[in-house]
Amino acid sequence: MGTAAAKLVEMRGLKVAFDSVQVLHGIDLDIAKGEAVGLVGESGCGKSVTWLAALGLLPGKASVMGSVKIDGQELLAAPRSALEQVRGGRVAMIFQDPSSSLNPVLKIGRQITEALLIHRGLRGEAAKTEAWRLMDMVGIPDVRRRFDLYPHEFSGGQCQRLMIAMALAGEPDLLIADEPTTALDATIQAQILDLLTSLRTETGMATVFISHDLGAVSQVCERVCVMYAGRIVEEGMVAELFAEPRHPYTRGLFDAIPGIDGPRQRLIPITGTVPDPRNLPKGCSFSPRCPRAVEACSHELPPLVSIGRGRQLACARPVPPAAIAAETRDRIAEGMMH
Structure with a gap:
């Protein structure tokens, strides 16, 4: 759920529905002051919606429930005038297409x-x-x-x-960077990632980095949350989770990372697509795509539970640590170095 350091963000049971179709299913997340947290997952997993909901930026037809506090100040029940002070002031957000x-x-x-x-x-x-x-x-x-x-x-x-300069104008405590490098070429991407890291060090602001790029997350974040179908399915410190992804979905994301050096290798794609929130599978939402799924996975929704060392996991049949192949570890290392 988060860190024991001084909390800046406390998110509890955040749920979002559009026209009675639920797209977020109870997000719990803590962010410490000055911490950098990554949110990763395929498009449609709920990464951006989480923060648009927290800041009251969703359209009027959205129904938002739960609690989101910034330094103890509740946002979801706050009047519009209070939210306007928070947005751009205490919390700033930048997007992928400036x-x-x-x-x-x-x-x-x-x-x-x-x-x-x-x-x-x-x-x-x-x-x-x-x-x-x-x-x-x-x-x-x-x-x-x-x-x-x-x-x-x-x-x-x-x-x-x-x-980013405009975001810093309000001297925010939290910067939310939503796919900020997607529209840029590789060299410029690296420069923006370096800039975000140096600014966090210089200003002490916390950062949420929303991305599908695991290599980018490894460069700017200390902790990472993996989202799937509106839920957090795995969480941990970047170095540990990247070295030992336990959820089959997380493992699938790493298997799809191409190697930079060495001989060509066939990538292992995750079959299928993120499910339509109007027709979610019963039980674990990932079970129809999961190579480790058994019959029980299609009936029982696994809760997000602690597995030690600050790690959390929502899976009935996690990937055994020894099952992570050497070539996958190499690709993870390459992603973290680049």
Whole structure:
């Protein structure tokens, strides 16, 4: 569920439904102050919905239940005025396509200084000076000149850096990065990951990194939660979970990682797709795709339980540690190094 260090986020029993179709089934998650946590899983597993629900950003037809607290402040029952103070202030969120988040008809300087006015009350020269500092902090060169440029005059990687600068304008305690490198090439991806790591070290903010890229998660996160069909199915410290994935779904994700060096190897895909939330299988949602499933798996939903050393697992037939092949370990190591 989380760490024993000072808690910033306490999430309990978070459930989300759209038009009576439940898509999150009770998420429990703690995040410590300054901690970096990864959420991984295929598209449709509920990673982004978890945080959009927490921040009150889902459409009106969504039904949200449970509890989400930031430093003890309940968000789900908070009035809109209180949520607006939290969003962009205590909690900031960046997305995978910065071009859709930046206003194309406003200069970058205007957009950053607006964030500074809203969240810190800075105006005029004070706001401009702070905007320059933030742009420089995220690696934008020649900030005084580029302050007056429009988003289309920046590259995709620079636009993502500018989105991070805007997120930092409110001096957040928590930064949620939702697939922030997906639209970028490999070199720029590595630069953004390095930037997120250095900013966390420099500012002390906690980070949630939402991704399907296990290698990226290994670079920026200390702890990882694996999600499937609206539930957390495995959780642990990155080094331990990556070295010894126990849930068959987690193991399947690693088996699908291509090797960088050595001879070509046939990847082992996870058969099938994430189930439609309107027609979830009975029992374990992964059982129709699971190579280890037995009859009982199609009838009984395994709870998320502790298996020691900060690890949690929801599986009736976990992968034995000795069953993880040497070539899989090599691919995991390569992913963590790259």
